[in-house]
Amino acid sequence: MLENKTKAKLAAGEAVFGCFTRYRDPALAEFISMLGWDFMIFDGEHGPLEAHHVEELCRAVEVRGITPLARVANNQPHLILRFLDTGVHGIHVPWVNTSAGVEQAVQSVKYGPRGVRGLAGSRASDWGIHESIADYTVRANRETMVIVHIETIQAVDAIEEYVAVEDVDVLFIGPTDLSHSLGHPGDLSHPDVMAAMDRVAEVVVPSDKTLGIYAGTADFATRWLAKGARYFTTSPDGFLRSGMKEYLDKVRS
Ligand code: 3PY
Numbered sequence: 734m735l736e737n738k739t740k741a742k743l744a745a746g747e748a749v750f751g752c753f754t755r756y757r758d759p760a761l762a763e764f765i766s767m768l769g770w771d772f773m774i775f776d777g778e779h780g781p782l783e784a785h786h787v788e789e790l791c792r793a794v795e796v797r798g799i800t801p802l803a804r805v806a807n808n809q810p811h812l813i814l815r816f817l818d819t820g821v822h823g824i825h826v827p828w829v830n831t832s833a834g835v836e837q838a839v840q841s842v843k844y845g846p847r848g849v850r851g852l853a854g855s856r857a858s859d860w861g862i863h864e865s866i867a868d869y870t871v872r873a874n875r876e877t878m879v880i881v882h883i884e885t886i887q888a889v890d891a892i893e894e895y896v897a898v899e900d901v902d903v904l905f906i907g908p909t910d911l912s913h914s915l916g917h918p919g920d921l922s923h924p925d926v927m928a929a930m931d932r933v934a935e936v937v938v939p940s941d942k943t944l945g946i947y948a949g950t951a952d953f954a955t956r957w958l959a960k961g962a963r964y965f966t967t968s969p970d971g972f973l974r975s976g977m978k979e980y981l982d983k984v985r986s
């Protein structure tokens with residue numbers, strides 16, 4: 734397991750920018766990883782990626798020096814274990830709707846004594862080739878990141894309890910699911926959705942946790958940078974859609 738440069742940047746007070754991918758092709762992941770992102774998230778929630786794909790994607794982006802992360806489909810210890818063992822440096826856990834769920838996510842990511850992650854020689858531990866398994870568990874607990882999604886009204890209502898859970902790195906607003914939870918699917922600028930996101934920011938920014946958010950556009954990210962968020966994600970789909978449509982609209986007009 735390599736040093737987690739994204740975690741180090743956050744600890745130094747910097748903002749970090751990452752890109753999801755739901756595509757299996759390591760060449761596409763490697764290409765994206767060369768564009769200047771701090772990290773990539775291999776998406777096992779909204780996409781077909783399984784642990785074996787994620788392991789190949791890790792190999793593709795590690796050589797380019799960025800941090801590999803993964804999103805699991807939901808807050809299940811066995812899913813988190815299988816994705817972590819591929820060598821990703823942290824896990825996005827969606828749909829965490831209680832503070833007990835936040836604690837469970839941390840415990841799934843961390844080895845003992847903090848957590849209950851199952852231990853074996855795996856790609857994550859370099860199969861025990863470079864250091865003892867005992868040393869690896871200490872390093873893994875230090876380097877891995879826990880990114881918990883806030884994407885339902887239940888999570889927003891419990892946000893004070895979420896910031897009190899130890900060893901969570903990022904409390905991450907999922908605006909699309911949150912807008913759905915509030916009865917305004919996809920309407921990220923609806924006043925109810927904006928008010929819920931602002932409430933999360935008011936609690937998380939002054940705490941010892943980092944505020945994260947999915948920002949499909951640079952304008953949206955810039956607005957949230959000003960509100961104190963420091964962990965940003967986007968995905969290639971929107972850029973492909975707008976770039977290709979703009980090209981075709983121009984040449985066909
Ligand atoms: C959401 O907007 O619901 C997300 O999960 C973004 O990653």
Ligand code: MG
Pocket residue numbers: 827882884907909910
């Ligand atoms: Mg979501």
